[in-house]
Amino acid sequence: MANDGVDMGRRRFLTATTSVVGGAGIVLAAIPFIQSWQPSARAKTAGAPVEVDIGKLELGQMLISEWRGQPIWIIHRTQAQLDALPSQVSRLRDPDSKVEEQQPKFAQNEYRSRKPELLVMVGICTHLGCSPKFHGELKPEPFDPEWKGGFFCPCHKSRFDMAGRVYQGVPAPTNLVVPPYYYIDDTHLMIGLSEGAV
Secondary structure (H helix, E strand, C coil): CCCCCCCHHHHHHHHHHHHHHHHHHHHHHHHHHHHCCCCCCHHHHHCCCCCECCCCCCCCCCCEEECCCCCEEEEECCHHHHHHHHHHHHHHHCCCCCCHEEECCCHCCCCCCCCCCCCECCCCCCCCCCCCCCEECCCCCCCECCCCCCCCCCCCCCEECCCCCCCCCCCCCCCCCCCCCEEEEEEEEEEEECCCCC
């Protein structure tokens, strides 16, 4: 017989051992490949939440911070600026902030903020990524004789009100983006997270 002298037990043992060693080799070879999918330490740091001290931010002033490589504007709005917001509704493209990606749920209100007096936004125009200029005074401007404060993008003349809502008839398609944030206490914000809201 042809199978005379063949040790079937040994053959099964060698086959199983080879399979186990081969499987372990594949796993070991795959580990660096799978780890390469994870963000680097630098990328994790760039996207980490940022704490901002707003204790010295006075009425009508803007503080600029940075999160994920983007400028974050924190504006302490005056009562006059807040009172002017309803008068602009008929001139706005999306006064109710219906495009959900523009802000977290907590900012889907007329002020687009957790507290009416403090506005937190990404300072990048939603048209082509320029940085609009802050024009907080409620007075006629060359670009808008009915100006009630807000942001004007000099690149392509997009305009946004004091809640970052875009006007009709300008190139920017949507409102300025509100990032996730919460108040740590009365004088500190955490930008990049919505949890822990006070």
